[in-house]
Amino acid sequence: MIRxxxxxxxxxxxxxxxxxxxVVLADRKKEETKKHSRNGLGKSTLIEIIHFCLGANADEDVFPKEHLPGWEFSLELAVxxxxxxxxxxxxNPANxxxxxxxxxxxxxxxVRKGVEAFTAKEWTLLLGHFLFGLPYDTDGNSLRGPSFRSxxxxxxxxxxxxxxIPFESFRKQIASDVQINNAFLLGLAWEDASEFLKIKDRSKDLESIKTAIKAGVLDGFGGKLGDLETRQVRLKDLVTKRQAELESFKVHPHYEQIQTDANRLTGEIHSLVDANLVDRKMLELYGQNVSAEQPPPVDFLDRIYQEVGIFLPTTVFRRIEEVRHFHETIISNRHAFLANEVERIKNALSKREVQSQEKTEERAALMDILKTHGALEEYTKLQQRHLETVSELNAVTLMIKNHRAFESGMSEVRIAQERLHQxxxxxxxxxxxIRERAISLFNEYSQHLHSAPGNLVVDVGPNxxxxxxxxxxxGSGGVGHMKIFCYDLMLARLWAEQSVSPRVLIHDSDIFNGVDERQCARALELAAQESQAHGFQYICTLNSDMIPEKELSSDFDLSQFIRLRLTDDDVKGSLLGVRF
Known part of the structure; x- marks a missing residue:
């Protein structure tokens, strides 16, 4: 209660x-000029001063330092x-x-800078504790709860x-804060509203992750779960295979030299085989030549000439015999040469066969070493490929784990939400x-103003x-304002019945804008009746032209409740007594 x-x-x-x-009344003269503005008389400024002293953030648009140098405001209240x-x-708004x-x-x-004072946080914690029963020590409390300022x-x-809106203290207030604050004020389980907020935040985070996964922009997931599980099986098999290869791998210190020697022997063997192939062709050719070279018979020419009717003399035959003998000598010499060549080639073939066999056996021994051993460089490469495969497998396994954790998280959120709903x-x-009491009061107040009961809905759903x-x-603005009036008056009445309570309700003249004069009169009289009957304080600011004098009851004298009258006679008639 403000004093x-x-x-x-x-x-x-x-x-x-x-x-x-x-009542704080802004009075205007009948001959008001455009230079006078009752909106600048200070009705709203008075409410700003109250909030300023109750720990609101300092607003330089309301209290500019350059226009209000050295100003200090004091508020006396019951705490x-x-x-x-x-x-x-x-x-110096910090103190x-x-x-x-x-x-x-x-x-x-x-004491701070020589002044004994509270900080804004300390002051609002104390006010929350003494006026609303909030804990003054919030450390260790994981729940997001109401604050004094809210x-x-x-x-x-x-x-x-x-x-x-009745349930919002400012336009577009966060829905979770609306739930927590109104549940607390109505005496409901505000902790449930806070838990709903945590689940909602968790669900929102998971939905963001889901969207990012589908878009492929989030690391640590890498595709669909089924594809990843198939890839994991393949990588596991590959890791097992390469691990076995590494375990059976033997490093030979001279592996590269042995490999070079084996390659050299292979080349020499190929050369020997090629040489033998050429010599075998030569043997075949030489054999054909020996069979084909035979001297012609002595009577060969005589038979030819006789067939054509020519007979050769004896001297001619003698010379032919000499020629034949010459040819036989040449053929004999040729055969001897070919025989020597065949022998030489056979010897060369036999020698190469032996050399080829020896080199083949030597190469086989080297190849056995190469088959059972490896080079250090090859082992290092094999090990690197194995490590890369293991790393890929670990990454895929982590992706699968993330997918399963995400799906598990979604299920847990749905389960937690349903349990909390219950x-x-x-x-x-x-x-x-408690709920029916609030609904009953609201209905009573709305019926008093509109001759028809309103309906306050207090329910709980999955969210x-x-x-x-x-x-x-x-739908009209005036009726909308009266919703707020009835709701606020109901809260003030409920809290007035508690030992810990602010015991104050303040409305600016905005709440009566657009309101039918009869309803305005009923609202003023109802506020006076309830506040006086139930021991709380109701303060409203009014413009003099808003007073529904013709609709007020004859026994209701509004003037007796006016605690401050602001006028537009001159600057002294305003709240601050200065203009800026």
């Missing part, structure tokens, strides 16, 4: 609030049933100076974006009384909590 807001500048208009209904005052400076701190607070201010923004909505459903059923509100004619 008072002040500043260290005399131009600032301090304001004190009480329990129950409070843990004790009044304390927090002061925060525009020029929160708090007076009235009890010695039993779990966090105490420390929760207080539902009780003190900030800026126009806060008046779009657990959240059981938790929701066990808290049926977590689902919140929604339904009111007839909810």
């Amino acid at each position: 008072e807001i002040t500043a260290n500048q005399s131009s600032f208009q301090s304001v004190a609030f009480t329990k129950g209904f409070n 843990g049933s004790r009044p304390v005052t927090v002061t925060r400076g525009v020029e 929160f100076l708090v007076s009235g701190v009890p010695s039993n607070w779990p966090i105490q201010p420390t 929760l207080i923004s539902y009780f003190i909505r900030r800026r126009t974006d806060a008046y779009s 657990k959240a459903r059981w938790d929701l059923d066990e808290r049926r009384t 977590g909590f689902r919140f929604d509100v339904e009111i007839e004619r909810s």
